[in-house]
Amino acid sequence: MDMMLDAVLSAAYGARGPLAASTPWQREGWLRAVADGLEARRGPLVELAMRETHLPQGRLDGELTRTAFQLRLLADRAGRGDYLDARIDYADPSWPMGPRPDIRRMKVPLGVVLVFAASNFPFAFSVAGGDTASAFAAGCPVVVKANPGHLELSRAVAAAVAEALGAAGAPEGMFGMIESDEDGRAAVTDTRVAAVGFTGSTRVGRLLFDLAAGRPVPIPFYGELGSTNPVVVTPAAAAERPAEIAAGFVGSFTLGAGQFCTKPGWLLVPAGSSVPAEAGRLVAEAAGQPMLNARIRTGFGAAVSELAGADGFEVLAGSLPAADGGAGLAAAPVLLSATAATLLADPGLLERECFGPAATVVTYRDIDEAAALVRQVPGQLTASVQAAAGADPDAAALAAALAGHAGRVLWNQWPTGVTVSDAQQHGGPYPATTAAAATSVGTAAIERWLRPVAYQNMPADALPAPLRDDNPWGVPQLVDGQLRSGQ
Amino acid sequence: MDMMLDAVLSAAYGARGPLAASTPWQREGWLRAVADGLEARRGPLVELAMRETHLPQGRLDGELTRTAFQLRLLADRAGRGDYLDARIDYADPSWPMGPRPDIRRMKVPLGVVLVFAASNFPFAFSVAGGDTASAFAAGCPVVVKANPGHLELSRAVAAAVAEALGAAGAPEGMFGMIESDEDGRAAVTDTRVAAVGFTGSTRVGRLLFDLAAGRPVPIPFYGELGSTNPVVVTPAAAAERPAEIAAGFVGSFTLGAGQFCTKPGWLLVPAGSSVPAEAGRLVAEAAGQPMLNARIRTGFGAAVSELAGADGFEVLAGSLPAADGGAGLAAAPVLLSATAATLLADPGLLERECFGPAATVVTYRDIDEAAALVRQVPGQLTASVQAAAGADPDAAALAAALAGHAGRVLWNQWPTGVTVSDAQQHGGPYPATTAAAATSVGTAAIERWLRPVAYQNMPADALPAPLRDDNPWGVPQLVDGQLRSGQ
Numbered sequence: 001m002d003m004m005l006d007a008v009l010s011a012a013y014g015a016r017g018p019l020a021a022s023t024p025w026q027r028e029g030w031l032r033a034v035a036d037g038l039e040a041r042r043g044p045l046v047e048l049a050m051r052e053t054h055l056p057q058g059r060l061d062g063e064l065t066r067t068a069f070q071l072r073l074l075a076d077r078a079g080r081g082d083y084l085d086a087r088i089d090y091a092d093p094s095w096p097m098g099p100r101p102d103i104r105r106m107k108v109p110l111g112v113v114l115v116f117a118a119s120n121f122p123f124a125f126s127v128a129g130g131d132t133a134s135a136f137a138a139g140c141p142v143v144v145k146a147n148p149g150h151l152e153l154s155r156a157v158a159a160a161v162a163e164a165l166g167a168a169g170a171p172e173g174m175f176g177m178i179e180s181d182e183d184g185r186a187a188v189t190d191t192r193v194a195a196v197g198f199t200g201s202t203r204v205g206r207l208l209f210d211l212a213a214g215r216p217v218p219i220p221f222y223g224e225l226g227s228t229n230p231v232v233v234t235p236a237a238a239a240e241r242p243a244e245i246a247a248g249f250v251g252s253f254t255l256g257a258g259q260f261c262t263k264p265g266w267l268l269v270p271a272g273s274s275v276p277a278e279a280g281r282l283v284a285e286a287a288g289q290p291m292l293n294a295r296i297r298t299g300f301g302a303a304v305s306e307l308a309g310a311d312g313f314e315v316l317a318g319s320l321p322a323a324d325g326g327a328g329l330a331a332a333p334v335l336l337s338a339t340a341a342t343l344l345a346d347p348g349l350l351e352r353e354c355f356g357p358a359a360t361v362v363t364y365r366d367i368d369e370a371a372a373l374v375r376q377v378p379g380q381l382t383a384s385v386q387a388a389a390g391a392d393p394d395a396a397a398l399a400a401a402l403a404g405h406a407g408r409v410l411w412n413q414w415p416t417g418v419t420v421s422d423a424q425q426h427g428g429p430y431p432a433t434t435a436a437a438a439t440s441v442g443t444a445a446i447e448r449w450l451r452p453v454a455y456q457n458m459p460a461d462a463l464p465a466p467l468r469d470d471n472p473w474g475v476p477q478l479v480d481g482q483l484r485s486g487q
Numbered sequence: 488m489d490m491m492l493d494a495v496l497s498a499a500y501g502a503r504g505p506l507a508a509s510t511p512w513q514r515e516g517w518l519r520a521v522a523d524g525l526e527a528r529r530g531p532l533v534e535l536a537m538r539e540t541h542l543p544q545g546r547l548d549g550e551l552t553r554t555a556f557q558l559r560l561l562a563d564r565a566g567r568g569d570y571l572d573a574r575i576d577y578a579d580p581s582w583p584m585g586p587r588p589d590i591r592r593m594k595v596p597l598g599v600v601l602v603f604a605a606s607n608f609p610f611a612f613s614v615a616g617g618d619t620a621s622a623f624a625a626g627c628p629v630v631v632k633a634n635p636g637h638l639e640l641s642r643a644v645a646a647a648v649a650e651a652l653g654a655a656g657a658p659e660g661m662f663g664m665i666e667s668d669e670d671g672r673a674a675v676t677d678t679r680v681a682a683v684g685f686t687g688s689t690r691v692g693r694l695l696f697d698l699a700a701g702r703p704v705p706i707p708f709y710g711e712l713g714s715t716n717p718v719v720v721t722p723a724a725a726a727e728r729p730a731e732i733a734a735g736f737v738g739s740f741t742l743g744a745g746q747f748c749t750k751p752g753w754l755l756v757p758a759g760s761s762v763p764a765e766a767g768r769l770v771a772e773a774a775g776q777p778m779l780n781a782r783i784r785t786g787f788g789a790a791v792s793e794l795a796g797a798d799g800f801e802v803l804a805g806s807l808p809a810a811d812g813g814a815g816l817a818a819a820p821v822l823l824s825a826t827a828a829t830l831l832a833d834p835g836l837l838e839r840e841c842f843g844p845a846a847t848v849v850t851y852r853d854i855d856e857a858a859a860l861v862r863q864v865p866g867q868l869t870a871s872v873q874a875a876a877g878a879d880p881d882a883a884a885l886a887a888a889l890a891g892h893a894g895r896v897l898w899n900q901w902p903t904g905v906t907v908s909d910a911q912q913h914g915g916p917y918p919a920t921t922a923a924a925a926t927s928v929g930t931a932a933i934e935r936w937l938r939p940v941a942y943q944n945m946p947a948d949a950l951p952a953p954l955r956d957d958n959p960w961g962v963p964q965l966v967d968g969q970l971r972s973g974q
Binding site for chain 1: 576584585595866893906918939941943
C-alpha cells in the first residue's frame with residue numbers, strides 16, 4: 001500500500017475515539033471554524049476555482065456562501081443533538097410481553113468516512129462539502145478523495161480545513177485527503193474505512209459500490225450516480241403558458257452549461273404544443289459556455305451524439321458538439337426531440353444522461369401515454385410537473401406517480417437549485433443513488449454516518465450523556481414512548 | 488419462473504399502491520386484526536409449533552404472546568405516524584444561502600418486502616414476526632419465505648394472517664408466502680421486490696446479500712447473520728460473586744438449547760477465578776434438550792467439535808455431541824475453555840458460532856489482555872460486562888469499548904431475552920448484520936422499509952396528508968426546524 005494513503009487512513013482511524021467522545025458543542029465549534037476559515041479565504045479560493053473549473057465568479061462566490069452556510073446549519077443541528085435519536089425505556093415489570101429491563105438507545109458515529117468529491121460543485125460537493133460536513137457533525141473522521149478536475153483548489157481547501165480544525169483544537173487526524181484514483185479504490189476496501197460517500201458517474205459509482213459490497217466486511221456506500229430529471233407538462237399547462245414553460249426549461253437545462261445532477265434532461269409535452277418550437281428558438285439563440293474540463297467536454301459530445309443517433313431522435317435546435325472537442329471547452333446548447341412511443345419501445349433510453357447543455361423534448365399523444373411513460377421512469381433525484389395555474393385534471397395524479405420514482409417532486413418549479421434545509425431530500429431510487437433511504441443534502445444527511453447502540457441496565461455513570469436521566473446535554477429524548485424536547 | 492412465485496409476487500406488487508395510500512389508522516387496524524387472529528388460534532398454533540420445533544409449550548405460548556404484542560406495539564406506532572418523519576420548510580426569501588422554496592419531506596413505503604423467516608422463533612421471527620409487522624406498519628406488502636423447519640405452522644399462521652387481513656378489508660395481495668429455497672433466491676433478484684429482511688446463518692445470509700447487492704438495481708438487504716455475544720467478567724466481579732455469574736452464564740447459554748442469536752458464546756474471566764469450575768459443575772449436571780430439527784442438531788455437532796479441536800481449546804465440562812446425530816435431536820450442554828492468548832493469536836475464532844448449548848470460557852491474564860481481546864471482537868448483536876456491585880475500576884471502560892463492536896451492550900444482565908420497545912436495538916456491525924444502522928426488533932424496525940420524498944412548491948390539495956399545514960392526520964411535524972407534536 002501507498003505509504004501516504006496508509007498514513008492518512010491511520011491518522012483518521014486514530015481520530016475515531018476522540019471524535020466519538022466529543023460533545024455536540026465541540027463539533028459545532030469545529031464546523032463553524034471550518035466555515036469561517038473558508039470565508040476568510042474567499043478571494044483566493046474563488047480565483048483558484050475559476051481557473052480550474054471555468055465556472056463564472058458569481059456562481060462560485062454563491063457556491064462558497066452555500067458551502068459555509070451548509071457547514072453552519074449542520075453545526076447548529078450537531079449542537080442540538082436531535083440526530084442522536086436518544087430513547088429511554090425504563091424498566092417495566094408489567095410490560096405486556098414480559099418484564100422489560102431498563103434499555104436506552106442512541107446513535108453513535110460509524111467511524112472513518114471516505115468521501116469522493118464531485119467535479120461540478122468544487123466547493124459544495126467537494127472537499128468541505130455536504131458529505132464532509134455531515135460526517136463531522138455525526139462525529140466521524142473524514143478522508144476525502146479529491147476530484148482531479150480541481151486539484152489545486154482541493155489542496156487549498158484541504159489546507160484551510162486542516163488549519164481551521166487545528167486552531168479550534170479538533171482531534172488530530174479528523175480530516176485527511178488523498179488524490180489518486182488508485183488510492184481511492186484501495187481506500188474503499190481498507191478495513192479502517194467504515195462508510196463511503198460518493199458523487200459522480202453511474203459507471204464509477206457502481207464500480208466502487210460493488211467493491212464496498214464485496215468486502216469481507218461490507219460497508220455502506222452512499223453514492224449519488226446518474227439522474228435525468230424528467231419534467232411532465234400537462235395539456236392544460238402547455239395550453240396556458242407555453243412560452244413561460246419553454247423559457248424555464250431552457251434556462252434550467254443550460255444553467256451552468258448543464259453540468260448539474262438535477263438538470264432536466266427530458267421534457268414531456270403534449271403533441272401539437274408550441275412548447276418545443278419556443279424552446280428551440282431560445283436554444284438557437286443561446287450562447288455556448290465553457291465546460292468544466294476537457295474530459296467532461298469530450299464525454300458530453302459523445303453522449304449527446306449517441307443519443308441523437310438513436311432511432312426516432314432528431315436534433316430540434318442547436319447543433320451537436322464536435323466529437324473531438326476541437327473547439328476547446330465550449331459547448332453550445334442542443335435540443336433533441338423524440339416521441340413517447342419511441343421511449344416506450346425502449347425505456348432504457350430514459351437513463352441516458354448527457355452531462356452538459358442538452359435535453360430532449362418528448363411529445364406524447366394523450367395523457368394516458370404520458371402516464372405510461374412515467375411508469376417506466378428509472379430512479380431519479382428529481383421529477384417535476386408543470387401544471388396549469390387554474391384547474392388541472394392531470395397534474396396531481398402525475399405528481400403522485402412521479403413520487404414513486406424520485407427523491408424530490410417539484411410543482412411548477414425547475415429542479416436545478418437545491419436548497420439546504422431540514423426538509424431537503426437529495427437522493428432517490430437507483431440509479432439516482434445506491435441508497436434511496438439517504439440524502440446527501442440537508443440536515444438529514446447526518447443520519448448516514450451513524451448506527452444505533454442500546455445500553456441495557458447500565459448504571460448512570462457508565463451511560464453516555466445523552467441517555468442519562470439528568471440529560472446533561474439537553475438533547476431531545478423519547479422517554480417511555482413520549483418525546484421530550486430536552487431544552 | 489415458477490408460476491406460483493410469479494403469482495405471489497404480482498399480487499404483492501399490485502398491493503403497493505393501495506397500501507401506500509392507506510391511512511395510519513387503517514394500517515393500525517390491520518395489524519391489530521392479525522394479532523387478534525393469532526391469539527384466537529393460540530391452542531392449535533402452539534400445538535403445531537411444539538410438534539414441528541420440539542420447543543416446550545410454555546416457551547411457545549410466551550412467544551405467541553410476544554408476537555401479538557409486537558404486532559400491537561407496531562400498530563400503535565403506525566397510528567402515531569412519527570415514523571413518517573414529516574418535515575415542512577416554508578418558503579423563505581431570506582434563507583442565508585439564497586431564497587428557499589417551500590419544501591416538505593416525508594417517508595414513503597419502499598414497496599414489496601421479502602422476509603426470510605428464522606428457524607428458532609417460529610412465531611416472533613417468522614411468518615407474522617417483527618419483519619412482517621414492521622413492513623406492514625410502514626405500508627409495504629410482504630412476501631414471506633417460510634422456514635422449512637416449521638412449514639405446517641407457517642402455513643397455518645399464513646392462513647390466519649390472510650384471513651385476518653381479508654376480514655379487516657386490507658388490500659388484496661398485501662401478504663403472500665413462498666416455500667422453496669429456489670423461489671426464495673429467485674425472489675431476491677426479482678424486479679418486483681424492493682427490500683429483503685433475513686434472519687439466519689452467516690453463510691446463507693451472505694449469499695443472499697451478495698445476490699441483492701449484485702442486481703442491476705441493487706436493493707437493501709437487512710440480514711441478521713451470526714453473533715457470538717461475548718461477556719467480559721471484570722476481576723472485581725469475578726472475585727465478588729463467582730457462583731452467581733456462573734449460574735447466570737450457564738442459564739443463558741443453555742436456554743432454549745442454546746438456539747438463540749443472542750446466546751453468550753464466550754465468557755472472558757480472569758485467570759485463577761472460580762467461575763469456570765462453577766460453570767463446569769452446572770454444565771455437568773444439566774440435562775440435554777431436543778434441538779429444533781435434525782439439520783440443526785447435526786450442524787451443532789459439527790461446529791462444536793470443530794471448535795473443540797482447535798489448538799488451545801479443551802472440553803471443560805459436558806461432552807461433545809455425537810457427530811452423526813445418532814442420539815436423535817437431543818443435545819447436552821458442553822463448555823469449552825481456551826486462553827485469551829490463543830484467541831489473540833487467531834481472533835477469527837471469535838466469529839465461530841456454535842448454534843446450540845455450547846460456550847467457551849476464556850481466561851485472561853490481566854485486564855489489559857482482556858481489553859486487547861475486546862478490540863478484536865467481530866461485529867455482534869450484543870456484548871456484555873459483568874461488573875462488581877461496588878466500585879469496579881474496569882467495567883465502564885470495557886462497556887464503552889464493547890459498544891464499538893455491538894448493537895446492544897448489557898451491564899450485569901444476560902443477552903438472551905430481547906424486549907420489544909422503542910429503545911431496543913437488535914442489530915450490529917457485520918457479521919452480526921449486513922446493515923448496522925438498522926434494527927429488526929423494536930419500533931425503529933419500521934425505518935428499514937421507507938425512503939424519503941421531498942415535495943417542492945406543491946399546492947395543498949396535491950400534498951400527502953402528513954405534509955399539509957392543517958395536518959389532518961395529526962402526525963408530528965418538524966416545521967422550520969421546530970418539532971410540533973401534531974396531536
